[in-house]
Each structure stands twice: as structure tokens, then as C-alpha cells.
Amino acid sequence: MTITMPAPASTGYTLVDADPNELDITANVRTGVDITAAPEFIASITELGVRQAVLAVRRADGTLAVHDGQRRVLAAREAGLTSIPVMVRDQTADERAAGIERITEQINLNDQREALTKGQHAAGVAELLDLGLNVQKVATALHVPKSYVEQAGRAGRSERARQQLDDRQLTLEGAAILADLEDATEIEPWVTDAVERVFEFGYGIENRLATIKRRVDERAATRVAAADHIARGFTLLHDEPSTSEGEWFSPVDLRTADGGAVPADAPEQAPHLWHIHVHATGAIWVDKATRVEVTEDDIDFDTEDDDDAEPNGERRHANTVEKVPGWSYEFFLHHDNRAAAGLELAPERIAANGSSEDDAQDGLTPAQRKAARAEAERLEKERAERRKVKVLNRAGATATEARRTFLTGLLSRKDVPKNATKWMVRVLATHGDVFTESKCGERYADIMGSPLREVPQKADSATVARAEVLLLARVLTAFEARLTGPQDAKDYWRFSAKHYRGMVGIDSYLTFLADSGHTLTPVEQAAIGNITVDDAYAAVDDDA
Template sequence: MTTTIAAQSTPSATGYTLVDADPNELNITANVRTGVDITAAPEFIASITELGVRQAVLAVRRADGTLAVHDGQRRVLAAREAGLASIPVMVRDQTTDERAAGIERITEQINLNDQREGLTKGQHAAGVAELRDLGLSVQKVATALHVPKSYVEKAGRAGRSERARQQLDDRQLTLEGAAILADLEDAAQAEPWITNAIEKIFENRYGFEYRLATLQRKLDERADTRVAAADHIARGFTLLHDEPSTSEGEWFSLADLRTADGSAVPADAPEQAPHLWHVHVHETGAIWVDKATREQVAEDDIDFDTEGDDDAEAYDELRHANTVEKVPAWSYEFFLHHDNRAAAGLELAPERIAAVGDASDDDAQDGLTPAQRKAARAEAERIEDERAERRKVKALNRAGATATEARRTFLTGLLSRKDVPKNATKWIVTVLATHGDVFTESKCGERYADIMGSPLREAAQKADSATVARAEVLLLARVLTAFEARLTGPQDAKDYWRFSSKHYRGMVGIDRYLTFLADSGHTLTPVEQAAIGNITVDDAYAAVDDDA
């Protein structure tokens, strides 16, 4: 449709021409501000009705003659409500480069709207995502919109998702959480189970962001195991991300099976028919490897005093620390699904038959004596308990790592304040009277630097130039980061959920630390609740496993 133009002036030096145009014929669909309800602004409509549009709308003329509004969406909508036949519009021709035109439109709309009523967070993120889709780099978007690169990176991800944008506008998620949600929705296109996991998270009434981050961590772990299992997958094995239970008769380990003649199944049997077998890969710790050859190196053979110093000479026959790196150690276990057992030509071991049989049936056809049958069932129970414990530890450690990230983000915000929370000074005096040794914790200085963004050695200088209130914040930072070091230990451990006795790894005082954070606005996660004995470890596991 061609817009009717009642009057036209001479083009200005900027390339714009002032025209009178029918507001009903202006195109406002291509606008970063969405869902505008102009009827919610009756005073604005009344003003437009009485005085008309006093500030010209900005628009570009497309190749088909239509005018696309770049700035003035609310004025156009109000003019339509007021029944105006024409309004002033500054028009320029659209450039031939559609990509450049799109970039120009979005940046102009975002910048102009931010200077006036302002876009919602969701609308702003949608605009950033559109700019990224048009091929602009993070740096160029940041420059065009006058925002940090970190904001562009997250908003560009969050803006792709309608749900993430809505959660942003409803203040249910931060920009970081909205970005994670958008990433998970993208991943769900290839793995539909993720959609169900997301829905379960939002069925809860709290902790959306923490649970989304934990789910994202689970996906990251799965990606790592896919890399670790790449050779096996290439040979035809199917990867099992979660360790299966062998107590229900659906999955069997090598020990559960026998060959046709009753012999133990050879360890290399899965390699002979990989298409029939599944492999489960799980991390068992860490090892040191040579950076060049990738061969394993014994930790005792490394001179760690040379770390970070290429010119240093390793002691005696030890290895220079810079020639090695720590990598995950992986364990591989093979399982056969019951649907594949016949094709594999394998039978159940007598002990396996005994384990799944009726515990009161002493005449079971397994060829075992009652004592052997009892022992077989006990052994099967022990193995299943071990598998269940590994699943629990894995889930809780994953949740513990996510909780640590969230807690340290909260600490960074808390300690950026100009003054301390109420009763903070009283808490400091009380807790140090009992736990003054907290400043001797390993990694104490590192935790301070991580959270405060500056080395501990600069704290005194900062205090000298700070106000009294800010100096109290610096003191609080010293205490809180020391307790954070005690909570996660020298290895930045994820398993601080283990003992509510508060003496695991000497974790005395942790209950007071986490309780203070909760009183200051931090929502304790299930693993943190378990660490201080507010809930049991099993309750924490039930909470974090439910999301999975």
C-alpha cells in the first residue's frame, strides 16, 4: 500500500523530508517496542486530540512506497485513537542495504526509546538479539547502544526466547538467568527431555535461576562425557549419560552375565559387538598429563615450585610444572540392555538369577546353595547401593557447584554496597570471638580477590581512603570471604553438603556464615541447607534430583 502524502517540503541536509501522512497508513510493526497498549495512557491521547502531534514522527520510505516508523510509535497509536487524518512525519529513503537498514532501525529505536519512556528489559534484549542475528559483533553492538560487552553477550542470548523476555519483564529472572533459559530452549530442540525439565523447574515457586543453572551444568557435563566417549561412540557403542540401575532386570553389567557354556563373559566381549552394548562414562577424579604427548605423569614426579616460571629449573629429575596439566580421569563401564541379550548370546549368571528371585524361595533354579543365594543377593544389594550413592553424589556435587557460583555472585553484590547490612558489625564481633582462626584458611586471599575484584594486599589502602561505612564493608568482606574459603576448602570443593555436623574438613562456623547470608537476602539452596543441618542430605538430593 502506498502512503498518501498531503504536503511535502524540501529535503533537509540530513536527508529527511517533512510530510503530512495518515497515521493509519504508517507501518509500525517493525519496532523493538512490542505490545504497547496506548489506551492505558488516556492523558497522552487527550493531549494528542487537543494539540495534535507536535513532534514529527521519524520514518523511512521503503521500496514499495510504504513508510516504516523508526521513532514515534506511541504518537502514531495515539493519533489513530484520536481520529487524526494526518500527522507530521520526517521521511527519508531507506538504504538499499537491507542489513544495514535493519541495524540502523533497531539501534535508532533502542537509543531513542531509552532516552524517553524506555523499553522493557525483554524488549531491549530482543533488539540486541536482532542486531546479533543481523551479523553485528558483540563489540559493535556494545558501541552502537553504549552498553557493556557483557550485557550484549547475555542479552543477545536472552532476547531469542519469548519466555526468557517475559521472565525478564516479570523480574523472575536476571539477565544471566534469562540467557541460560534461552540456551536451554535451544538445546531442547535436539534433546526434547530438556523441555520437560524446564517445565518442572517453573512448577516450583522459587529458585528458578539456580535450578536453570544446575540444569545447564548437567548439559555441560554431558557434553564433556560425549568428548570422553568419542572413540567408543565412533566404534558403535551407545553412550549412557546416567548410570543405570541393574536391580530391575532392564540393564546388565558384565558380571551379571555368562556365556552359553556358563563361563564368565570376557572383558573384551563388548568390543566384539559394540552395536549391542552401551557405555557409561563417569569422571573419577583428575590426573596429570604431559602437555605435548598427553601421557600420564605421576604427581610425585612434578616440581610444583616451578609453576608459572618458565626459567626455573626443576629439582633433580622432577618434571617442570609448566610441562604438565591436570585433566579429568574417566572410567568406562559397559552395560547390555535386556532387549539385546539374546542377540549377544549371553545368559544370566546364577548369582544374577538369585538376586532378582524371591528372597524366600530356597528352591530357585539357579544351582546355588541357600548360603550362596543369600550371599549373591547381598552382593547385588551392595552394588546397587554403590550405584545409587554415585548418582546421589553426582547430583549433589553438580548442585553444590551451581550454589557456589550463585553465592559468590550474591557476595559480590552485597560487598559492593556503601554500608553493611543491619547487625553486621555485631555479627562480626560475635563470630570472630569463636572462629578467629578463619583467617588462616587456605585460599583465603584468593577468595577475597575473586569476590572483591582486587588483591587482599590492597584492602588497607582502600580502607585509608574510604568512608567509615565503606571501611566496615571492607572488614565484612574480609570475614565473609574467609568463611567462603573455609566452606569450599583449598580445592574449591563442591561437596560441602556432606556433613551437617559442621566438622567436615573443619567446617566449624559455616552455619553462622550461611545463616548471615540468608539474613542478608541470599536464598539458601538445598545443598547449603544440608551443609548447616536445616535439612537432611537425602532431602537435599530429593530437591535437586527432582529437577533432573
């Protein structure tokens, strides 16, 4: 936090009290000042505080960049001070330009002499972005790909991510995800403990971090989907609550004071008393103008991108609709709010929640009571299964991203892994129909970065070894298409039931990837039967 104090005489500076931990020390890309080597200086700062104000400039984004007083700031941090005097003025355009030139030169020159660490390099990239350069300009100045700048810019803003980079515990992509998760903790406090559990576990760190990040992104999307309801006073529930313990109730569990069913609009009449659970139901088509849902069979996709085309029969023109995420909305009442809502428990809910000693209170016959309890048990099992599927599908989507990244790296080699040719001969003898998968060409293009139709030309100019790689790419991407199916599905973990969705040969495919250096995730392990689906669920649910 920064507190403004009375300004001194017109010097262009304003005296403020600032937290030393929030100050950005930007004197040099290369870090390494060891303030602990000056214990007397730290002791003085501890006893007397910072007596001479630090000089800093305020960037356009509001951050304070220290220009003079790095040691005082570091000592104040060591002393545990939360406030020190800082003289601040706004950053000028000339200073911004000079900062960009300084950092760019430091990175390029240090890379040519004694290489910066990965963490230091990422910090420099982050600072250039903070100074207002866009990703393309930073990439041009540093002679690096745009993808590197994007990830380094994210990783560079986190001290822990930079340290993990330097210690080779994370790749740049993983460090970027870690930095994103640190940023998310303000809105999602649970992320802090989840990340710590991942590092304590010490296995599959990047995949687990990516799964947590996916959940964070899903929750953000859910908040957007529920924004109108939240604005009206509803409280959002990210996880579907259990109604078997007597803490939460759905409308069907309740009755009005006269014993009638709860009206459908009851939650809308008292939104401050009700919670809403929103979950994705998959993509749907809607009219671009009215936003009303449209059945896919009613769309003539042959008219896509052709405004003059006439749709067939009664169907709609493809350019009048668009695909958007579909959402389902369910309302729940907490038991603390039931009295205020003026609602009573339904007899079936009393029977389901009560013990045999409470049987007389529900007013049901033994047969009705038995049926009510069976129905409550069925609904609870459905909720538990929905949660399992949601968690495993999230992990499956994350594993797909990691697996395809591995495939891209594997297939950029000049030669194939050992025994790859023998594996192709064996697997194609049994599963030669894999090339008929509908998404073969699309998966090849995604992973190889070029369309399948260019393969013959590439093969003509390739070495024999590289031609083998191109053949391997054709086989592996075909199996990847079979694994995720026409809809790029996330539920391939179900393959442990064998031949789920026609996924024959997938066990051989994933085993080959594992033998080639890919670390199989719990959902992939479940897909080939190395562990059970329940074991996979236990492994990934703990992170989420």
C-alpha cells in the same frame, strides 16, 4: 521449514513457502502490534490464506527477516497456518549496516525518552548480534557492559525469557539461562518438562534453572568424552543403570556359553549390542604430547612457566603436562541384547534377581546364594549413593555460583547490613582462625574483583562506612574459602554431619547471608541442618 518454489522473473527475489512462526519480524525494536484487535483480518487469512506474498531478506545465518507484511505474518500465526508465501532475497551489506544503525538508534533514543522494557532491550541486543556485530562493538554502541550484552543477547532470542524479564520473574542472568535451555530441548527433550516443573513449583526458580543448565552442560561434556565410543557403535547412557531389576547387566553379571568370565574386550567386539556409561572422576594430569596420565607427585610445579628450569630429581617439568577432566568408562548390556551377545547370566546374578522358589536354578549353596544377594544389594546401594552425590554436587556447584554473585552485590554497598558488625565480633571471637584458610586471598579476589593486597590502600581513602564493608568482605570471603575448601569443593552439603572437612562456623556464615537477603538453596539448607540431606536430594533430584 522453508520450501523453495520456482523463482519469478529476475527481480532478485525467490518465492518460498515458509512457516510464519519461523519468520523474524524486525521492523522495530518496540513490539506491541495487537493483531487480535483485527478479527476480520484474521478470519480472512484463516479462510483464504495469505494471498499477497510477504517480503523478506535472508540473513547470513539463514534466518528470514520480514521487511513488509508484519500484520500478515501475525495473522497467519493466529490462524494456525504453517505455510505462507514469502518473497526472499539475500541481505546486502548496505542493508546490514542500515539495520545496525536503525536498531542502535532506536534503543538509544527510546532509552532517553520512554524507556524500552527489559525484554525489548534484550531483543534489540540479540538482533544486533545476529546482524554480525561482536559483543564489544554492541557494548560500545549501547554504552553497556560486555557482560550485559552477552546475557541480553541470549535472553533476547527467547520470547518467554523476554516476557519473564518484563514481568520481573527473572533477572537478566536467569532469562539468559532460560533461553539456553529452550535451545537445548532439540538435543535434550526432557528439559521441556523439567523447566515446566520449575515454574510450577514457583520457588528458587533461577537456582533450579541453573542446576538444569549445569546438567545439560555435563551431558554435553559426556557426549564429547564418549565420542570415540559412540562413533564405534556404542550407545551412551547418561545415568548409571540399576542392575538389580534384571533389565541391565554389567560384564561381571554375565558368563560365556562355556561358563567362563566375560572377556574384557567383549564390548569392543560387538559395540552395537553394548551401552557405555561415562562419568567424570575429577581432574587429572596428562603428558601434553602422549596424553598419557601422569601422577601429580611426579610433577615439579616449581618449574611452571620457566622452560629453562631443571625439575628436581626424577620429577617432570610442569610445562610438559596439563590438567584435563578425568573420565571413567563402564559397559552395560540390556537384557534384550543378551541372547544376541551369546552370554548367560552368572549364577550369582540369578540368585540375586530370583526369589526363593528359584534357588535350585542357580546351582549355588545356601551360603553362596546369601553372599551373592548381599553383594548385589551392596552394589545397588553404592550406585544409589553415587547418583545422590552426583546430583547434590551439581546443585552445590550451582549454589556456589549464585552465592558468590550475591556476595559481590552485597559487598558493593556503601555500608554494611544491619547487625553485621555485631555478627563479625561474635563469629571472629570463636572462629578467628578462619583467616588461615589456604584460599582466602583467591576467594577475596574472585568476589571483590581486586587482590587482597590492595585493601589497605582502599581503606585509607574509604569512608568509615565503606571501611566496614571492606572488613565484612574480608570475613565473608574467608568463610567462603572455608566452605568450599582448597579444591573449591561442591560437597559442603555434607556439613550437616557437623565439622565435615573442618568447616566449623559455616552454619553461622550461611545464616548471616540468609539474614542479609540471600535465599538459601536446598544444599545450603542441608549444610546448616535446616533440612536433611535426603530432603535436599529429593528437592534437587526432581529438577534434574
